[in-house]
Amino acid sequence: MQAERDASWQRLTAYAYLSAPERLEHIAIMRVFCGTLLADLAVPDVLDKLAGSAGPAARWDADTLSARLNQLVKWGNLLPSTHTVKASSISEYQRARSRYQLSKLGERIQRDADEVLAGADAAREVSSELLALxxxxxxxxxxxxxxxxxxxxxxxxxxxxxxxxxxxxxxxSIRDFYAYLGQVLARYDLDSAEYQGFKELLLDYVEAITEDVSFRAPRIASILNTLWPQLPSLLSLLDSHSRGLSGGPLGADGQLATRVQRSRGRELADWEGLRGWFADTEGRGSQVDQLRDATMRALQSLLANAKRMLRSASGEMSRRKDLLRLAQWLDEATPEDAHDIAVAAFGLYSARHVGIPPVTDTAVPAYTSWWTGPVVEVPVSLRERGSRAQRGRASVVEDHSDQKRRLQGTARAEAEARRAAADELRSGSGRFTQIRLTSPALSLLLELLATALGNAQLRRTAGRDPEHSPGFTVEAACSEEVELGIRLTVRRVEGAATVLHSTDGDLTLDDLEITLVGIGEQVPAEETRVSAS
Incomplete structure (x- = not known):
């Protein structure tokens, strides 16, 4: 197991030259070796071939090239040549002693890399006619x-x-085309021309491919199901007729001494992969099902782009092109101009220009970290637009005239009711035991009584009878309503009982006598004192 992991790691190391800083130089060297078949090249031979190419490799010396070749040998892309060197002189021997040849893994990686570089962004046509074949x-x-x-x-x-x-x-071709389609689907900055081409590509070309595959997939699956029982005997017949490299000598463990990758179709696993492409054999769906799902996702993406283009009329569109243009300006600008461009584009001024006062009743010690400290609420306009100014038109001032008129009417009605209650109290002063007060009059009287008792001062008096405890008297117990022009005075009289009759019921005041007069009037106490009932 460890040996397999080491072998896998070594094979993956062969890709290192594609990501090295000198990758373009390494690719130029590998292309020189890939242009030959079973040939070993010395440093002078590689220099001669690189001299006619464009790029920095054309100006190399022998020492630099030797370092690059030795590095490719360490990665496993090249192999030191084991061919015998025949030289007629010492200079010829020194010229030809270090020779290199291409490894199988290096040749395959370089071939794939050239294929990717040649058509990575191109849309590959699907060879749908091959399905019929x-x-x-x-x-x-x-x-x-x-x-x-x-x-x-x-x-x-x-x-x-x-x-x-x-x-x-x-x-x-199917995989490459749908990979390109996925790359287009990931873009949200399609303009009208690109969208039109994408729509025609999807609705016409993809639909034709999907229909052709959907039409032929069941027929191919049916033929494979019929052929499946005869496959073991067919593969045995082919092996007996032509074993190819698999007929080589066996090792001590009974396995082939050399690992052989057989031609497609000579192993049962190849046929299982072919059958699984057109039919669901393992419960995970066939490649045809995945093709339909990918086409459906492409249609959904087409609709999403259509909605985006409809919204673009209101300004809701992708800014990808604008951002790319801004990035180009920043890349080409001097450091001073780059700062000005960034400020103009994003409004990222220095922090000293943004000041938001904290809550007034919050005291934060100076040693408090920003990470754990209290948060300051940033206004939406400042957070989103970097400006404190309010946007939009000023709202129309709401007209409260009707509400003011209703409130004024209510206040006038209440004032009239209080004046009427005050007139009623003045007219009934001295004979409250003989009349029945209305509810507003009683409420006003109780309001004056509560204020008078609140203003009263209690004074302790010595009892006349030694057997009884001392009592209390009320002094300065009065209240007045200036706007209504009435004054209420309260006195404490032991044994007195004042009864007030009203529509809401009777109220009895024990040990109290009340006197109500108009402000400025002097009424004798015997005329204004309320009789006890």
Missing amino acids: VERGLRELGELVAQPGGAEPQEALERVSTIFVQFTEFAD
């Missing part, structure tokens, strides 16, 4: 296997190889 080839292969005497080995081998070459090309 795959269906025809499988049907003809099924007829060969079902005929009396079985299939002829060479013809069956040619059919299998052709089927898998066509299917591999078709599947790769």
Whole structure:
């Protein structure tokens, strides 16, 4: 297990030259070696081939190139040549002693890298016609296997190889095209022309691909189900006819001494992958189902872009192009101008220009960390726009005239009711035991009584009878209502009982006598004293 992990790590190390700082130089060297077949090159040979190329590698000396070649050997992309050097002189031997050849892993990685660099951003066409050829080839292969005497080995081998070459090309083109489609779907800055092209691409091209695959997938799956029982005997027939590199010598453990990657279609796993592309064999869905789901997501993204373009008329659109232009300005500007551009674009002024007072009753010690300290509420206008100014039109002042008139009317009615109650109390002064007060008059009288008792001063008096305890008398117990012009005086008289009759009931005041007069009037006490009932 450890050996397998080490081998995997070594193979992944071969990709290191693509991310190294000198990656363009390493790629130029690898392209020189990939342009040869089973050839070993010395440093002078590589220098000669690089001299005609553009780039910094064309100006290298032998020492720099030797360092780059040795580094590629450490990563596993190149191998030191083991060929015998025949030299007629010492100078020729020194020229040819360090020779290098391309490793299998290095050649494959460089080939994939060149393919990515050549067409990474291009939309690859889907070879949908290959699907019809795959269906025809499988049907003809099924007829060969079902005929009396079985299939002829060479013809069956040619059919299998052709089927898998066509299917591999078709599947790769599908994956590349939908990868490009996903890259387009991730963009939210499509303008009208790009959106129109995307719509035609999706509605016409993708729909044609999906319909073709949906039409042929069940037929291919049916042919594979019919052919499946004969597959073991067919693969045995092909192995007996042509084993290829798998017929090499075996090691001590009974396995091949050399690891062999067989041609597509010669292993049962290849057929299982082909069958799983068109039919759900493991309960995880087929590639055809995934194709339909990807097409549905693409349609949803198309609708999302359409909604975005409709909203763009109101200003709600992507600012990607504007941000890219701003980034270009910042990249090309001097440091001083870059600061000015950033301030103008984002409004990021110095912190001293933003001051928000904290809550007045909150005392924060100087050693309190900003991380754990109290938060200051930032106004929305300042947080979102960097300005304290209020936006929009000033709101119209609400008209409260009707409410004011209602309140004034209510206040006048209450004042009239209090004046009427005061007149009633003045008219009934001295004969409260003989009349029945209205509810407003009694409320006003009780209000004056409560104020008078609140203003009263209690004075302790010595009792005349030694057997009885001393009592209390009320002094300065009076209240007045200047606006109504009435004054109420209260006196404490032992044994007295003042009864007030009203529509709300009778009120008895024990040991109290009340006198009510108008302000400025002097009425004898015997005329204003309320009789006890």
